[in-house]
Amino acid sequence: MKLCVVIPVYNHGEAVGAVVNSVRAHGLPCLLVDDGSEPGCAKVLDTLAEADRSGIELVRLPKNEGKGGAMMAGFRAAKASGFSHALQIDADGQHDTRDIPRFVELAASAPEKIICGTPIYDESVPKGRLYGRYATHIWVWINTLSLAIRDSMCGFRVYPLTPTLALIDSVSIGRRMDFDVEVIVRLYWRGVGILNQPTQVRYPTDGISHFDVLWDNVRISRMHARLFFGMLLRLPLLLWRKVSA
Template identity: 60%
Template sequence: MFNPCVVIPVYNHEHAIDAVTQAVRASGVHCILIDDGSSVACAQVLNRIAAQSPSEVTLVCHTINRGKGDAVITGMRKAADMGFSHALQIDADGQHCIADVPRFLEQARNQQDALIVGYPQYDESVPALRLYARYLTHVWVWINTLSLQIKDSMCGFRVYPLKPVLALAKRQRIGARMDFDTEVLVRLFWEGIRVVNLGTRVGYPADGVSHFRLWRDNVLISRMHATLFFGMLIRAPRLLARKWGKA
């Protein structure tokens, strides 16, 4: 049975999360908010949101900041415990087009074994450097999957079937921070989970807060790509056989 919820990892987005949560709730989907060790000010906002709508919002708290990836996995585990089958992941800063939530969920309903993965559609205002930097990861993902099937592995707007993700997380340590979105997607692709790409508008954060740490996260992402590359070499015969089998 298809029973989705929305999982939103939150770290110090007190100026945006109320509006994001209200917009998501308008779609009639239960929200699971994960406070990833936020400041007192953000924690107060999250507690208020959860207290005002206990039947529509569940709040789970990390006592310290553990990273986006760990927060998402925590939210997914809670979702599974609550009986949900799928989790739509969306960022807390307002950069994603929440009006697309019903469209993503409809795709997931029609293709329940697939990953529904957003790929950003930027307007002309996006800085060129931002686009070029993303293409470095795109190229590595294409190498590490021996496929062009994943259009964008960095967009945090996607719908996961919970069972395969949680099974993967149980046996494989996945990146806990900004490396999570790409790594989990590549590893699920290796396991044969089908990826459905869905374009969606992406803007700049409503509260102007970015938690990307230039040196730390670039080191984590570079290490992730290297690890995945060697993992791909081991799996290359099977990945190529699967690719040729579909040709």
């Protein structure tokens, strides 16, 4: 297993430096994806990459493509650089980088599986966002006929790159906040196993959230509908996997 950390960045100039420093303290190479950030944040990313050329690679997208678009670009860049796995973590500081060794250890023990963060929230989590997540969880459990994916929205994960790239190169997947949910459901459908890793989550240190309450919820609702009909098409296979497990 050869693993790097992929961080999608969109205007988190105040927080991303601390996240990158914490990642590098674990000795892991870091791939930053600048998702069309404004000039101030872009300069911060340039400075980070310039200061650590051997440990940080910067991929710059000419315009904002959304979290999913940034992650797909990061996966492709990681594979092109010879990595077999990518650890995804957010740029805003909400994920606890002290848990990185646990994710890496699990990935090394089961390199064919996704290591999926299961959030343990503190008081900073907005209650509306917290309750909204449970609606998505229920739909994911329906669309997989399984409770294997404990949390489908957490952006702290380790992906095996070969099956992940095979999926995103063959299927149209949401490019914004719907990405995390859709990609893990579709990978599960393809037989990629899931290991869940509990991890502390707090809400952004810089106070910036790019979740669009209206349009991201519309995208997520449409995604659930697509996945539901996809589940119906796969129903015999999913049922067979349940009875033969």
